[in-house]
Amino acid sequence: MTPVLEVKNLKASVEGLPILKGVDLTVYAGELHAIMGPNGSGKSTLASVLAGREEYEVNGGTVLYQGEDLLEMEVDERAREGLFMAFQYPVELPGVSMMNFLKQAVNSVREHRGQKPLGAAALLRMAKEKAALINLDSRLKKRSVNEGFSGGEKKRNEIFQLAMLDPRLAILDETDSGLDIDALRSVADGVNVLRTDDRAFVVITHYQRLLNHIVPDYVHVMYDGRIVLSGNKELALQLEARGYDWVSQEAVPA
Amino acid sequence: MNTDTQYLHEVAASDYEHGWVTEVVSDTIPKGLSEDIIRLIASKKQDPDWMLENRLRAFRYWQKLEAADQRPNWAHLSIPAIDFQNISYYSAPGSKPKYESLEEVDPEILRTFERLGIPLQEQKLLAGVAVDAVIDSVSVATSFKEELSQLGIIFCSFTEAIEKHPELVQKYMGSVVPYTDNFYAALNAAVFSDGSFCYIPPGVRCPMELSTYFRINEAGTGQFERTLIVADKGSYVSYLEGCTAPRRDDNQLHAAVVEIIAHEDAEVKYSTIQNWYPGDSGGTGGVFNFVTKRGICLEDRAKISWTQLETGSSITWKYPSVILKGDNTKGEFYSVAFTKGRQQADTGTKMLHLGRNTSSTIISKGISAGRSSNSYRGLVRINRKADNARNFSQCDSMLLGDRCGAHTFPYLETSNPTAQVEHEATTSKVGEDQIFYCKQRGISEQDAIKLIVSGFCQEILAKLPMEFAVEARKLLAIELEGSVG
Numbered sequence: 001m002t003p004v005l006e007v008k009n010l011k012a013s014v015e016g017l018p019i020l021k022g023v024d025l026t027v028y029a030g031e032l033h034a035i036m037g038p039n040g041s042g043k044s045t046l047a048s049v050l051a052g053r054e055e056y057e058v059n060g061g062t063v064l065y066q067g068e069d070l071l072e073m074e075v076d077e078r079a080r081e082g083l084f085m086a087f088q089y090p091v092e093l094p095g096v097s098m099m100n101f102l103k104q105a106v107n108s109v110r111e112h113r114g115q116k117p118l119g120a121a122a123l124l125r126m127a128k129e130k131a132a133l134i135n136l137d138s139r140l141k142k143r144s145v146n147e148g149f150s151g152g153e154k155k156r157n158e159i160f161q162l163a164m165l166d167p168r169l170a171i172l173d174e175t176d177s178g179l180d181i182d183a184l185r186s187v188a189d190g191v192n193v194l195r196t197d198d199r200a201f202v203v204i205t206h207y208q209r210l211l212n213h214i215v216p217d218y219v220h221v222m223y224d225g226r227i228v229l230s231g232n233k234e235l236a237l238q239l240e241a242r243g244y245d246w247v248s249q250e251a252v253p254a
Numbered sequence: 255m256n257t258d259t260q261y262l263h264e265v266a267a268s269d270y271e272h273g274w275v276t277e278v279v280s281d282t283i284p285k286g287l288s289e290d291i292i293r294l295i296a297s298k299k300q301d302p303d304w305m306l307e308n309r310l311r312a313f314r315y316w317q318k319l320e321a322a323d324q325r326p327n328w329a330h331l332s333i334p335a336i337d338f339q340n341i342s343y344y345s346a347p348g349s350k351p352k353y354e355s356l357e358e359v360d361p362e363i364l365r366t367f368e369r370l371g372i373p374l375q376e377q378k379l380l381a382g383v384a385v386d387a388v389i390d391s392v393s394v395a396t397s398f399k400e401e402l403s404q405l406g407i408i409f410c411s412f413t414e415a416i417e418k419h420p421e422l423v424q425k426y427m428g429s430v431v432p433y434t435d436n437f438y439a440a441l442n443a444a445v446f447s448d449g450s451f452c453y454i455p456p457g458v459r460c461p462m463e464l465s466t467y468f469r470i471n472e473a474g475t476g477q478f479e480r481t482l483i484v485a486d487k488g489s490y491v492s493y494l495e496g497c498t499a500p501r502r503d504d505n506q507l508h509a510a511v512v513e514i515i516a517h518e519d520a521e522v523k524y525s526t527i528q529n530w531y532p533g534d535s536g537g538t539g540g541v542f543n544f545v546t547k548r549g550i551c552l553e554d555r556a557k558i559s560w561t562q563l564e565t566g567s568s569i570t571w572k573y574p575s576v577i578l579k580g581d582n583t584k585g586e587f588y589s590v591a592f593t594k595g596r597q598q599a600d601t602g603t604k605m606l607h608l609g610r611n612t613s614s615t616i617i618s619k620g621i622s623a624g625r626s627s628n629s630y631r632g633l634v635r636i637n638r639k640a641d642n643a644r645n646f647s648q649c650d651s652m653l654l655g656d657r658c659g660a661h662t663f664p665y666l667e668t669s670n671p672t673a674q675v676e677h678e679a680t681t682s683k684v685g686e687d688q689i690f691y692c693k694q695r696g697i698s699e700q701d702a703i704k705l706i707v708s709g710f711c712q713e714i715l716a717k718l719p720m721e722f723a724v725e726a727r728k729l730l731a732i733e734l735e736g737s738v739g
Contacts, residue, residue, distance in 0.1 A: 051694055054686075079696035091691035095709030104705060105695035112696070144709065161695065 002067045003028050004169050004200040005050075010061035011225075012049045019045040021225030022061065025202075027169070032201040034211055034236065037222035038244040043204045044088060046222070047173040050202075051085040052078055066168065080112035084167035086158035088174040093145035098157075101145045102127060102164055109165055130163040134190035152183030159190040170194070171202045176210040188213030208240040221247050272529065282345040282475060287338050289313065292444055295344050299447060304424065305416055312433035312443030319437050326437055329571055329600035330629040330661055334505070336542070341507055343445040345475040386411060386450040386466045388479055398462065406455040409464055412480055415451035422453055426484050430513040430548045430577070438509040438544040438571075442478045446511070449479035454489035454520075463719050465494040468510075476507035483513070485520035487553075492523040494722055505533075505568060507542045514549030516556035518580065522549065523559045525718050526574075527726055530566035535624065537596030540568025547574035551583035551609075559586035560603065561717045563726045568597055573631065575604035578612035578640075585614040590711045592730065593626035593658070602632035602663070607643040607673075616647040619711050622658035629661040636673040644674045651681040652710050654703070704731055 005027040012020040019042045027033050037043050049056045050063065052075035063070040065083060073081065093101065099120075106126075107117040118126065131138050136156055146154050155175055162170050172191070176184055191214050195201065203214060211219070211233065219236045221229040221244075229235065229247060239247070283294055292313050296306040319325070320338070327333075386409065402409050408419060415423050433443035450466040466481060485491055495512075508530060516522050524547075533540025543566070549558035560574035576585030587603035605614035614634065622628040628651065636643045651660035662679050684706050692702035708715070708730060715723050715730075 076693040076698050079694050085694055091687050093709055095712035096705050104697050108696040
């Protein structure tokens with residue numbers, strides 16, 4: 001089986017400063033991988049490079065997405081191919097209604113998949129279903145994209161878009177940051193509903209607490225631009241107990 | 255950091271859709287401006303004596319301003335020296351100074367308007383919109399006159415109004431924008447050749463949108479039209495103006511005057527979609543749009559609302575204003591000005607509060623692309639006797655790219671301590687992060703920019719009458735797309 005994502009020896013820098021120093025990661029459909037690590041270890045950079053942010057320069061390595069060279073694809077092409085990123089800081093689009101935004105997004109993806117575009121009524125119906133599925137306040141979708149949303153609403157809106165766009169690979173970039181425990185649980189519930197056999201998740205988080213609610217198949221620890229430890233969900237608990245200092249010692253080459 | 259740069263350059267260089275020319279024989283008078291020319295225009299128009307006198311008075315005043323070098327130069331605009339002797343001040347297509355019916359109109363002219371999306375045959379018209387079509391110096395057709403006249407509404411060309419309703423024209427013309435108002439208002443009063451006239455009788459709610467479509471066709475001519483709208487007590491009218499011109503290498507002058515009079519309890523909503531030829535991306539050609547638009551809320555509880563979408567013209571100098579004379583009157587100004595290439599716009603409004611409990615709202619959205627310059631200039635004046643006046647102003651600018659400019663010049667003059675005045679201003683760039691966010695959802699860069707810009711203008715476009723809001727959105731999309739017309 002072709003992995004959904006196959007990252008090999010990925011190196012990337014921002015403004016000449018190396019951040020990723022050789023990342024390896026293989027993710028198959030149906031799996032949920034958590035990537036943990038201290039601040040500055042390169043977790044969010046990995047997400048940004050996968051999504052295609054231009055500020056990041058790739059200096060080496062390869063990324064195959066469903067067997068194709070991901071790094072050759074434009075940002076919007078990646079998205080239409082089914083790569084979704086839930087933003088750490090979702091962006092506000094003043095005056096752009098959620099439904100108008102979703103219509104363009106959903107229909108670009110559908111068109112790419114050779115499906116017919118959805119009309120307004122069908123889209124509304126779909127939005128209603130998906131909002132119910134992840135327990136989203138349906139009033140949110142009547143507002144402008146993220147404008148005036150609270151932190152929790154913004155994060156939930158990301159999961160709502162995930163549900164609408166039906167991606168193959170969802171990358172959650174510190175989706176738990178800035179959330180109180182109730183909001184965290186609600187976002188996690190949304191993600192759990194959306195875990196399916198044909199979809200893979202890469203969940204980037206600083207804290208173990210999210211993984212109490214979203215149970216990962218694999219846990220990886222990043223340190224100084226590399227994945228230095230991999231294991232199952234027990235690893236997250238170990239990290240919680242022992243802190244990241246322990247990892248830094250482990251990571252020193254013997 | 256330059257994901258949008260290339261596309262924005264394309265936007266800035268995008269082409270003009272209505273740049274073609276109608277091949278039609280025209281009666282164009284020689285270039286130049288003199289008393290003889292004024293008399294020639296008056297005789298072409300078969301003006302009554304009082305109108306000729308008006309013209310000559312205005313012309314002499316204009317000559318004084320011109321001799322004293324009183325061309326307005328305070329705007330944030332770089333205006334090349336205009337040679338007023340090198341313009342033809344009158345051009346009539348098809349050698350007819352006026353038309354009694356559509357059958358008389360050259361089919362080529364009808365096709366012109368059809369191609370512009372303004373079919374003049376009533377059965378083809380948008381339901382609920384009456385149109386006065388003005389090409390160069392002449393009104394060629396006015397639709398739905400019959401239906402409107404049954405309600406006592408007068409909607410006709412200015413020429414016809416002078417002939418058939420001289421008492422109304424004499425009473426109101428120049429009462430809001432006198433010829434002494436400014437340089438271009440004086441010029442217009444001297445040489446204007448046609449335009450639209452509209453009178454709504456007391457208590458009548460005009461059942462359809464009234465609309466004037468202006469087209470400049472001939473080369474080397476200027477267009478100088480007047481619009482006069484009188485809303486009598488308790489009446490209501492919604493008015494729309496649209497404009498286009500062919501692509502030409504020399505600049506063409508458009509100096510119009512619009513006057514609105516709203517009596518007690520009357521309401522006038524005036525919407526403009528201005529799409530004159532903007533010149534090419536290097537700044538060659540384009541229309542100089544020097545327009546004076548002003549309304550007066552003459553009596554209590556009157557309301558005047560200006561909504562404009564400005565996308566055309568190489569230079570725009572325009573400040574649709576409201577004099578709030580009656581008590582409890584309201585003035586509104588909603589504007590979207592989009593500039594690209596080498597376009598320059600200096601536009602805004604004046605809200606002059608004279609009466610008590612008067613209120614005004616100003617919302618201006620400027621979008622600049624390419625190497626264009628886009629300025630908002632607005633005056634809010636609260637006079638001594640205007641107790642409890644209120645104003646809210648909001649001016650937002652959006653920059654597309656880093657070679658354009660956005661400026662805001664708000665002026666506030668308050669002579670009454672009870673006034674409440676609020677002003678908010680923002681400047682933003684279409685953020686890399688906004689575009690990236692859209693693209694990450696599968697939306698192309700072009701569509702992302704369109705989405706973000708139309709979101710930015712949304713609250714203004716929502717003020718336009720429905721049919722025109724659709725047209726306005728399309729126009730903005732075309733402007734942003736860079737498609738060839």
